[in-house]
Each structure stands twice: as C-alpha cells, then as structure tokens.
Amino acid sequence: MGSEMKTKEELNSDAERLLEPILAKKAAGGTISPKERLAIPVQEMPTQDPAARGKNVSEVALGYGECQARLEAERCLGCKNAPCVRGCPVQVPIPRFIEEIQKGDFKAAADTIKETNLLPAVCGRVCPQEKQCQLECTVGKSLKSIDNAVAIGRLERFVADWERENNKVTVPEVKPGTGKKVAVVGSGPAGLTVAADVAREGHRVTIFEAFHKTGGVMVYGIPEFRLPKSIVQAEVDILKKMGVSIETNFLVGRTRTVKELMEEDGFDAVFIGVGAGLPKFLGCPGENLVGVFSANEYLTRANLMKAYDAEKSATPIYQSRIVAVIGGGNVAMDAARMALRLGAAEVHVIYRRTRDEMPARAEEVEHAMEEGIVFDFLRNPEKILGDDQGRVTGMEVKKYELGEPDASGRRSPVPIAGSEYIFDCDTVIVALGNESNPLLTKTTDNLDVDRRGRIIVNEDQKTSLDRVYAGGDIVLGAATVILAMGEGRKAAAAINTLLK
Amino acid sequence: MNRIISKKQLSADVYEMTIEAPLIAKSRKAGQFLIVQIDTDWGERIPLTIADADPAAGTITMVFQTVGASTHKLAVLSPGDSVENVLGPLGNPTHIEKFGTVVCVGGGIGVAPLFPIVQAMKEAGNTVKVIIGARTKELVIFEDRMRKYADELVIVTDDGSYGRKALVTEPLREFCEADPKPDMSIAIGPPIMMKFCEKTTAEFDVPIMVSLNTIMIDGTGMCGGCRVTVGGETKFVCVDGPEFDGHKVDFENMMIRMRSYKDREDRDHHTCHIGLGIEPHAAPGGK
Numbered sequence: 001m002g003s004e005m006k007t008k009e010e011l012n013s014d015a016e017r018l019l020e021p022i023l024a025k026k027a028a029g030g031t032i033s034p035k036e037r038l039a040i041p042v043q044e045m046p047t048q049d050p051a052a053r054g055k056n057v058s059e060v061a062l063g064y065g066e067c068q069a070r071l072e073a074e075r076c077l078g079c080k081n082a083p084c085v086r087g088c089p090v091q092v093p094i095p096r097f098i099e100e101i102q103k104g105d106f107k108a109a110a111d112t113i114k115e116t117n118l119l120p121a122v123c124g125r126v127c128p129q130e131k132q133c134q135l136e137c138t139v140g141k142s143l144k145s146i147d148n149a150v151a152i153g154r155l156e157r158f159v160a161d162w163e164r165e166n167n168k169v170t171v172p173e174v175k176p177g178t179g180k181k182v183a184v185v186g187s188g189p190a191g192l193t194v195a196a197d198v199a200r201e202g203h204r205v206t207i208f209e210a211f212h213k214t215g216g217v218m219v220y221g222i223p224e225f226r227l228p229k230s231i232v233q234a235e236v237d238i239l240k241k242m243g244v245s246i247e248t249n250f251l252v253g254r255t256r257t258v259k260e261l262m263e264e265d266g267f268d269a270v271f272i273g274v275g276a277g278l279p280k281f282l283g284c285p286g287e288n289l290v291g292v293f294s295a296n297e298y299l300t301r302a303n304l305m306k307a308y309d310a311e312k313s314a315t316p317i318y319q320s321r322i323v324a325v326i327g328g329g330n331v332a333m334d335a336a337r338m339a340l341r342l343g344a345a346e347v348h349v350i351y352r353r354t355r356d357e358m359p360a361r362a363e364e365v366e367h368a369m370e371e372g373i374v375f376d377f378l379r380n381p382e383k384i385l386g387d388d389q390g391r392v393t394g395m396e397v398k399k400y401e402l403g404e405p406d407a408s409g410r411r412s413p414v415p416i417a418g419s420e421y422i423f424d425c426d427t428v429i430v431a432l433g434n435e436s437n438p439l440l441t442k443t444t445d446n447l448d449v450d451r452r453g454r455i456i457v458n459e460d461q462k463t464s465l466d467r468v469y470a471g472g473d474i475v476l477g478a479a480t481v482i483l484a485m486g487e488g489r490k491a492a493a494a495i496n497t498l499l500k
Numbered sequence: 501m502n503r504i505i506s507k508k509q510l511s512a513d514v515y516e517m518t519i520e521a522p523l524i525a526k527s528r529k530a531g532q533f534l535i536v537q538i539d540t541d542w543g544e545r546i547p548l549t550i551a552d553a554d555p556a557a558g559t560i561t562m563v564f565q566t567v568g569a570s571t572h573k574l575a576v577l578s579p580g581d582s583v584e585n586v587l588g589p590l591g592n593p594t595h596i597e598k599f600g601t602v603v604c605v606g607g608g609i610g611v612a613p614l615f616p617i618v619q620a621m622k623e624a625g626n627t628v629k630v631i632i633g634a635r636t637k638e639l640v641i642f643e644d645r646m647r648k649y650a651d652e653l654v655i656v657t658d659d660g661s662y663g664r665k666a667l668v669t670e671p672l673r674e675f676c677e678a679d680p681k682p683d684m685s686i687a688i689g690p691p692i693m694m695k696f697c698e699k700t701t702a703e704f705d706v707p708i709m710v711s712l713n714t715i716m717i718d719g720t721g722m723c724g725g726c727r728v729t730v731g732g733e734t735k736f737v738c739v740d741g742p743e744f745d746g747h748k749v750d751f752e753n754m755m756i757r758m759r760s761y762k763d764r765e766d767r768d769h770h771t772c773h774i775g776l777g778i779e780p781h782a783a784p785g786g787k
Contacts, residue, residue: 210720212540212585220722249587251720255523277722281734288729288753290760297723305544305717314544314570315717316764390756437721439739 188216607689
C-alpha cells in the first residue's frame, strides 16, 4: 500500500534524477545494457490521497510526468520477438511505441499506438494489463514478478494524455469514399473500433446508439474516478472528424430493425456490438425490496446521469448509510467505491470466495481497500430482509469455505451449515455479472444465438446472417473493453474485405 | 433533437404535446412508450406514453401530467422548442386480436395510453366498452376521441362533478356481471386503481391486462430499475412489458418500489415550482 504517498511532482523529480545519467550516456553515443535497464525501479503511479478521493469523483490515478514516462520506457528491453504484443488483443506495436518515448517523441509514440488502437487513453486506464501485455513482458519474467513488468498501460495512457493535453491529436487518414454504407449498432468499445477501421477504408459509417451519449460501458459503467468521461468524448470526437455519423436515441430492434437498415435504408453491412447489458439478480427472497439495485442501475444513475451531483442532476440516487455490494469483479469494485463517494458511512463487499479468486483487477481492489471499503470474504446472502415499508434493513448471510478444486482448477465455495447471521444494511447492490440483452436478437429473424443468448459467429465474426457481423460482449458474454475491441478489429477487417 | 410542433393543455395539469419523431411515428404500435430527456447534461430520463402518431407528418403525440420537476419543465416548453432526447418506441406492443367484448379502463392520465389500444381493439373487430375515471370534471381527458371508437363509454368522477360519482370499479363490476361477460379487459392508471380492477375482474374470472408505469432509467433492459414481480418471477417492465397479466402482478411490491425516491422527488418538485414560477398544487401519485 502506498504508505509514503509521494506527489506526482515528487515522483517525477525522483525519476528525473535517475533519467539524467541515462540520457547523458545515450547522448554520448553509449548504449544502455539490459542489466542497467533491469536495475531501473518500476515507476509508481501517482494517485490522489485516499482520504481526499473518497469524497470526490475526480480521477484517482494521476498519470506519469514526462520524466517518469521516459524512465519507465527505458526499462523496456525492446525484445525482437516482442512477447508483449502477443498478449495484446489488438496487437499494439508495443516495443516501437516505447522506443519513441525513449527518444522523447511522444507524438510519434501516440501515432504508433493508433495504428491499431484508436482508444489508447481508455485502454491505458482500464485494460487488465497484468493479464495481457504485461503478463508476457520479459522484464517482469526476468525480475520474477508480474509487478515488475514494464508498465505498458501507464505508458500508453501517458502518450494519449500528452497528445490530447497538448492539442497534438491528429485525425487518422481516411481513404476516398467508396459509397458503401456500414451500420454499427452500439457505441461501446467494439462498435467504436469497427467504426474507425471501416471508416479508414472510405466506407460511410453510421453508429446507432440507444442511450443519449456514446461510449457504452465507458460512459454508463466505468466511473469518472477511473475513466473521466471527457476522455471518452475526446476519443469519440476523433471518429466524427473521420466522417463517422452518430445517431443517439436509436434502439435497433425497436426504432428500426436490422432488416430495415439493410433492405430499406441501404446499409451494405451491419456490425452488432450491443454488449451484455442485462443484469443478473440474486434469485433470493427480497431481491425486489426498495434499496436493492443492480450495479448497472446504480452506476448508470451515478455515471451517465451524474447523480453524484445532487444539485444539478435531475436523477435521484438512493441515500445509503450501510451498503452491501455482492460480487467480486471490477463492477463490484466500481459500485462499492461509488457508494462511498456518494456519502455511505460504510461499504462492504460480500464475496463468496477469497481475495485470491477475485476477478477484479488487483489495482482496483487495492484502491478500494485504501479507501476503506470492507471486504467480507467467504460470505453469500441467503435472503434480503425489509421493514413494513418494503425497504431493506439487512441480509441473512451464510458463511462459506473453499472446497476441493473443480475441473477448472478453481476451488469452489461450499456453504457452512448453520453459519447464517444477520448483516444490517440499508442498501444492496448486486454485481454478479450481466447476460446478453435479448432485445436485438429477438427482433432479428434467423440470427443464431446460443443457449445463453450470445450471438454465434464464425472466425471472421460473421453471424448466421449474410453481411451481418457481431463482436464484443454480445458474442463473448461479459468480458473486457480490450477483448471487445479485438473482436471489433477482426469484424472490421472482414467487413472491409466483403466490401472491396 | 425533436422539435415541438404543438402543445395543448387538456386539464389543470395534463398536457398534450406533438413532437417531430419520424422514425418513432412510423414504427410505434399501441401499448408502446418513450423515454424522454429534456436536456442531455443534467436532465433525467422519464418514461412517457405515445398517445397518438402521424406517420405521414412524422410526428408523435405524448400526453403527460405535471407530477414532478421534469414533467413541469416539459410543460413550460413551447412549439418551436426542442426536447433533446426521445427514445422509442419502447416495450412490447399490446396484443391485439378479436377477443369479442373488451372492457378498457383508464384512470387519470392512463386514459391517454389507453386510447391507441381502444382504437386498435375496435379496428380488430371487438365490441369495446370504455370506462374513464378522473378525480374531478376538469381532469377528464380524451372524451371525444374515445367516443369515436367506443361502443359504450362510461365516465366516472370521484366527486361526481361529471358523469357518475363512482370509482371505475363500479361500472367495471357491472360489465363483468353482464351475460355474456367480457372476454378481455385492460386497465391503465394509478397502481391502486389497476390493483382494484384486477380484484374486481378476478371475481368473475375475466382476464385483465395492465400496463405498468414503474420507475425507469434506460428503458432498454439494462438496469432492472423497473422490475416487478409477476407470477413469482422478476420481470423488467421496459422489455418484458409494459403489459402483463394483471392477475399475476404483485401490486403491493410495485407500489412500494415506486415510492423509492419520494423524498427527493418532493424536494425537486417544490424547488421546480419556485424556479419556474408555477403555483404549486397537490401532486397525485408518483411517476
């Protein structure tokens, strides 16, 4: 835990001292040996003080300063086989962009990333790099800990922020118009990726979004304190400059069907990236009491509708004193931390397994703990209790222990008989994951879906319908921003081939 | 942006507004609704009914009651102004078929969403009996429009200032007692009214459809804010409804859930009256 808590400026001037001799040596024509590179300390991410940040929705992680970024970049060995790139779902040319940072050419670094990823400011912030690019990093392996891998995500974020803050953002080149029209359904990470890749080839792209704002989970789900909405907006604005049209308040399946888009509105291809937005509930008694929310509802009110600003926002949010968040993923962390910022006195995360099995990013769990969120591991609610007004007063909770590893190697939680106890709380937020929303698939004839309502696609992301492609969570089930983008990239390539 | 074409005040606190929304006008069916947000940055998303549509003109008509801050802000807009966000049509259309005799009950503002259903039921060849209920004479809306389609129209007011002095359940009971009894009934209005319509029809084994207007945020099935218990199962009003078999709905739970934000709504409504310079008057029900 960041007990010393240095400021962004202090961290940057520490980095400056270490960076100076390296730059001097290079300027004199010398080279930095791998041994020297491995000796450079991992650059810590400056953050807002935990006590202060629990009371605001501003971004927690503050981002590297220039010296910190350049020093961290010097840790990269520039491996010829670049294992990190293999770990990235959209194959960002990582060693190349880091080399540009080493040279101090941040603009070139940003342009290099954008060859394959148009949302670097988002991905640098929310990707689980420890399970992707950084997991494969040679430096991390040499130093025997994933924590010592080159901080690729932080570097990606740095160059994207630098470019935006210094007004150096350039619009990617778009080929001459082909006259072909492509509809992109959903403006989340998958849809935005497809829109960019297809627009580059000169096709006319229209994005259809049901909400009044674009960005999907990046605007309604991931909170401001992890991903400022102005950043999502800036990245969407680039698409508009590339000629992409955006239709908000347009629910495909109701406002127009997929068939109408193709047969009447003249779209040559359709990409479906509507995500997995249907929240799961507990299925236990009391789940419809007042004070029980899906994390989707809670976060949508707080993020998209900005209910955290009770003076300006017309959307109310439940006033809570003691909050129980059920679940152990990133959404649970986001909901718990948001509840704290909305003034709850006490926030508990109730999770059936232990910290080791939590699917949430380690960094988010750490941040939550620093902010004072309480973790009740090996617990699960049996039922939610309410008063005569139908409002939540608590939960009956059962204790669990970890049993034998199952087929997948994960130890499954086993309830302990007779261990039930009453946990007092006034709010329950359910973050047990999402399923695919059936609205679009049910209103599209002959579109094949699996048992769980996910759209079935081939290796090119093509669905059972000609000229209709799908990707992201509607295919994968609830996954990550970057995996959705990876699917979008594949679909876009297939659409571009189709329309050639 | 959806331009307001016309606005008409139908009663003390009920307005009819016609707005430009060509795609919605084209695809909407009886029973469907909208999510409306007056301003993108700070406005809330509220569910409103589509009372009518003109596909040729590309317009839809919504009827709403000023029960809170957002509906009041909507009511002070004028033709030429715009509503920033209108999403629709949402929800499943009403199941329309030739049932035989259909009794349609509308209470208060619920008369507006009932109108396209009455129209469609009549066009499908049914004998349509309509009951309109209001607190008082000034709050009776859509009488003329209903008359065009209803085979029989009964108006009741709580205070007897117009039509019969009765609750809607009285004429409903009489229709149920007739021989043959109705083949289908529909009730749209305040939850308490729908609950008692359900009880009345249950006695006679007459099926009843109710259209629920719960709290909503997105209206597309992604949050569950609108959820209700139907036949012991959790259902989302925005995608599974808004119409359900009234005999299976847990109205008690629904009414409790609709009061979730009562304190905040009262505060905003009060502030809004001051801000908009409107005389406050008693606001019945929640949204």
